[in-house]
Every structure is written in C-alpha cells, then in structure tokens.
Amino acid sequence: MIKITNKSKCCGCEACSQICPKKCITMKPDEEGFMYPIVDESICINCGLCEKTCPELNLQENKNPIDVFAAINPNAEIRFKSSSGGVFFYLAEKIINQGGAVIGACYDKNWRVKHEVAYTLDDVQKMRGSKYVQSRMNDVYLQTKKLLQNGIPVLFSGTSCQIMALKLFLNKEYDKLLAVELICAGVPSPLLWSKYLKEEVYPKINSSQPSQEISNIEFREKSKGWKNFRIVISSKRATTHIVSDFNYENSFFSCVLKRAVQRYSCYSCPAKAGRSNSDITLGDFWNYQSDDIIVDDDRGVSVVLANTEKGIHFLEGLTLTRREFGEVMMKNPASVKSGMCSVYRKNFYKRINHKSVREEMAFLKRHVLIRRIVNKLLRLIHVNYLLKY
Template sequence: MRSNYCVFKMDSRSRKKGNKCNTFQIPRNCTGCHACVSICPKKCILMQDAGEGFLFPIIDTEECIHCNQCERVCPILQDESQSSNTQTFAIKSKEEDERRNSTSGGVFPLLAEQVLDKEGVVFGAAYDENFAVKHIAVTDHTKLPLLQGAKYVQSTIGNCFIEAERELKSGRQVLFSGTPCQCAGLKSFLKKDYANLITVDLICHGVPSPKLWQDYIDYRSARENNGKRPLRINMRSKVSGWSRYGYSTEFDYGHGKITQIHNSQDLFMKAFVGNICLRTSCSKCKAKGVERCTDFTLGDYWGIWNQHPEFDDNKGTSVVFVRSRKGMALLEQIQDKMECLKVDVEDAYRENGNLVNSSQVHERREDFLAQVTPDNFEELVRKYFPKDSEKSLGLLWRIKRKLDRLF
C-alpha cells in the first residue's frame, strides 16, 4: 500500500491483546471516511484514535492478503466522477416548527420525510447517550429529529456504508447525508450509481476533534451543573434569530433551566471557527467545489438579507445545490411544502466560501490539541484567542466572509 495511506500497521498478536501500535505515521490527507474499513474482505482494518481524537485506519499486516481494495476505494487516492450542471436555490420550509428545529431553512427534513414516506431509510449523524456523534439509520418519522441540527464534530460512520449497500441492493430507497468526504467515501465504496440512492452533503467548514468535543461538554457540565452531563444540546439555537450570527448554544440539564451562551462568546465555537481543532485533511479538502459527486449540497444562505431581502425573515434560509435528475425529481416532490427561489450559483456562495475553499489550519493546532483537557479548556482557548485580538465569533465570521468575497 502507498505510504501516505496506511496509518498504523499491527500484527495479529498485538491486535488480539488490544494493544496500540507504537510506530505509525499520520497521513495528513486521510479523512477517516471508513471506506477502506468497509471494503476490506478480511476485516483486518480497524479505525483507531491517533492521539487527537480523530480516527485513522489500522491494518493488521498478518491478516492482510494484499488485495489492495482499500487503496482502490480510497477517495483521496482515486477520483470520483463529478456533476457538471448544478442548479442553485434559496429554500425555506413552510413548516414553522420544522424550520425552527433545523439549522437553517429546514430542507433536510423535507427531503428525508419524502424518502421515509416511501418506506425508505435515511442515514445521518446523531448524538448517542454520551453526545458522541455517530451515523445511524432511521426508518420512521419519529426518529428523524435525531438527525436534525448542527453537530460540530466528526461523526463515526461505523457499518453504515455496508448497511446502505444492503438496503440499496434490496431495492429500498436510501438517503445518505454526511460531510462531503463521507459522501465521497460512500460513493467510492458502492462502485456504482444506484438509482435509488440520494446523497446529501453540506457546506463544511471542517470537522473538529471528537475528543475536544467531549472535553467541551465536560468543561461546561462542571461549570454549570456540578459535573452532571446534559440531557440535550443545541449548538445552533435560533432563540435570538438566525441571520447575522445571532444564534446561541443551549445546554439542557433537565432541571428546568437551559443554559444559553451567545455563540460569539462560546469557547468551543471560537476554537472551531479559529481552525485550531480541525482534522488536518480539512486544510486541503479534496471534496470542495461547486461540482461534486452528490445529489444535493445544503447550507445556510449567508447574505440572503443583502441579495434577496424580501426572502429573509430571520428564521433560517437554506442554500441548496442540486446536481442530478433524481435530485431535481425529489425537490419537485416537496415543492408544495417549501418556498423556493432560483438563484445564481456564484451569488449562492458569495458569502459562503467554504463551499469551494478549505479552512486553513491554525499554526498552533498541534500544541492546542496536545494540551487541552476539560480542566484547562477555558484557559487554553482564551490563551490562543485572547479578547483583545478576537473580539467575538461574529467578528471572525465577518472577516472570513469578506475574504471569501475577495477570493
């Protein structure tokens, strides 16, 4: 295998004892998409934390038969076919409650409900009981809210690629949602374009460390609830409005009080937007661009208040990039449930440069992730993002989007 692909190599004896391999190299371009783990016929590849909370593949060299399927399926080493005729829309769901509970305009639940109505299955990211983010399959409407809302951490795919393939081969309609690199991994794993598959990715800033996410929850719980963890977390509350960076984070500890912090003051959001906790592959993301291998890309329509103020009500508007006939067909099926405005592609990402641009890694990233714990979380974030240099998260976003418009 190519040296920039494999992270760990471990023999069978070490694997059976549950040991970690002490000698490894970290390929900065590995996205952790799980395609190699899913394709391996010998099941001799595992995903393991390399020390920062991100999962990388481990290969049991004694079990490996050198079929090279893992290398051939890797979307970083191979090229996925891309779309060539993207259409772009600003969309708002007419269902107020659904839109209120969504990150932006409530488009994802509309698409997902349409698939579930046809007895299909929807894959997406959900919190588990410890607020770790994992991909799961949903087959009924009551579980769909688990997949809604922003989750600013890399999710674990697990066996979802294998499960999705099984459902597709049975003839069931499948909607798979994830980050662009996860969707690229799925398409590469499947090796063919299924007519009954809908893929939905998002405009991605980058994926923060799962370990840092747990440190953040522990930090806030210790400060706000005597160490007891929350019952509910909402990272994109619209209580103070959607546009112009007015949203907040909410922690619900189940005793009648919800702790809200405006996102300009939230320490995790400072680290996230400041690029100090992202996976290294996010700085050179191969999945960026208008043209992609997915049917849909969803995101916040930042700047809608400037371009089409008549369409903005400060409750959330989605920007939707549609790339396939089956994508357009699905959109037409939900047209009576939404308000839709066709827009120019370049206008749609004018203030949303993460569609095409990677987030540049913070120069002190490795130092920060090596040191951070729940106990020193606030101290370190304030050290690397002092108030005198970073007045607020809103300022960070505004500067970033001005640069996006320039470049």
C-alpha cells in the same frame, strides 16, 4: 493496503475499514482524538479495496451544480427548529413516506456523534441540527449497500468526504439513493468535544451520571435569530438551560471558529466543489438578500446546490428561488474551498493536555487580537511609507 504516512491525507471517513473483506482494518484515535485506520498486515491479502474506497486516493474533477437555489421548508415550525431552512427534514420526510431509510448524524447516550439509520420521522428528529464534531460511521456504508440492494430508498446525509466515500464504497449508481452533502468547514476532534463536556457542562449537573441528565444539545438554537444563534444544552430536570451561550461566547465553538481545531485533512478537503458526486448540497445562505419569493425573517434560509436531475426532482414542493452560483461561492465559500489552517493549529491539542478549553479559548482570542493589531500597524506603516516616498 492503506498506510497513513501523512495525516493530512486521511479524512477519517472509515470506508476502508468497512470495505475490507478480511476485517483487518480498525479505526483507532490518535493523540488528538481523530480516528485513523490501522491495518493488521498479518491477515491482509492486498486486495486493494481499501485504496479504491479512499477519497484521498481517488480525486475527482471539480463540477459545478446544475442549478442553485435559496430554499425554505414551507412549514415554519420545522424551519425554526432546523439549523438553516429545514430542507434536510423535508427531503427525509419524502424518503420515509416512500418506505425508505434515512442515514445521518445523531448523538449516542453519552453525547458522542455517530451515524445511524432511521426508518421513522421520530428517529429522523435526532438527526436534525448541526453537530460540530466528526461523526463515527460504524457500519453505515455496509447498511446502505444492503438497503439499496433490497430495493429500499435511502437518503444518506453527511459531509463531503463521507458522501464521496459512500459513492466509492458502492462503486455503482443506485436510482433509489439520494446523496445529500452538507457544506462543512472542517470537523473538530471528538476528544475536544468530550473535554468540553467534562470541564464545562457536567460540573453544572448535580448527578453521578451527568450525561444521562442532558435532554438535548443544540449547536444552532434560533430563539435569538438564525444569524445570532446560540449553543443550548438542556436538562431533563431543570427549567433553565445548563448552557446557553451565543456562538462567539462559547469556549468550544470559539476554538472551532478560529480554525485551530479541525482535522488536518479538512484544510485541503478532497471532496468539495462537486467532487463528492452528491445529488444535493445543503448549507446556510449567509447574507441572503430577500426577494419576492423568500424574505429573510432571520429564521433560516438554506442554500441548495442541485447537482443531478434526481436532486432537482426531490426539491419539488419546497419554497425555492433561483440564485447564481457565484453568489453562493461568495457568501458560503466552504461550499467550494477549504478554510486556511490557523497558525495555532500545530500545537493546539498539545496545549489542551495542560489547559482547559476555556483557557485555550482565551489564549486564542488574545493572540488573534494581537496579530490583528500588529498587521494593521504594519499596513499603516507601509501606506505612510508609500505616501512619503
């Protein structure tokens, strides 16, 4: 039976609630807005299936990829509208053309993030683009299993823990499953995202139902470049954007960048470094050095880790250039290791009960700057001491 005594040992993948044959596990938000499993012990039969699907209880060995590439979608328009190089959409298109289904994260009508199943490229469009909020999984593990059992090809995309949870849930290999892992630096709480929308977005919309007036949310809009992306929230009516902030200016994203808002398990992720057993791992190839095949035109370049022969097969047709794994680990370290927990994480969610997200952003920026100045002074004092003695 799943019992959460240490919140850093639950990644919120929701596999336990979907595998339970008695449906006695429900996911409930804690005071920070992160989902955790609650077991109705009165109907639990102690079958142990929940424990067998838990990434935290079934740790794997680290594995290096078979091959490593920089990649871009050959369609420039698709690449421009994607977060990085447009590889996810390329893979999704292949699966849809095979009569398959694509499972990934999208927004619901209230701009909460959830996983859904898409059977057309129009529906896949909703899954494009990064979403810096933990996704609700609903019943997608169950749907994936049913599709595969019926012989339907499936592309399942998600964070490392979600892919690992899916593999444990299925408990067997399926030739028609393409598991695509997204490099993740940790997920913020849906509560924080909701608070940001209510405080900074909805007041700008003249409507009794402001969420219904939003037409699109892009965390990684690239009109000013891939490296200098903006968060853009568009209105159905207005010709101007409701929000158009560079990432470092936006109050929500600034808190994310300070590593003060992530789920506790994200600081010690159980599924990075090849442990998710994905076929392909995708992310941004930051600080990419151009070569004769792919030139960095600031429209986005993907890093692609091919973890299985199946994964390599699906990459055929992309514009690829082979790179070293060491280069990827250096330029996108989130591919192999978790970020450090900020000293401000412990009380962050308590503080935002009394402060706005923007006030908390200002607090973090001010205190981080003070710490940097103090640390620099301490280093200078240490160097001067060594030189003197």
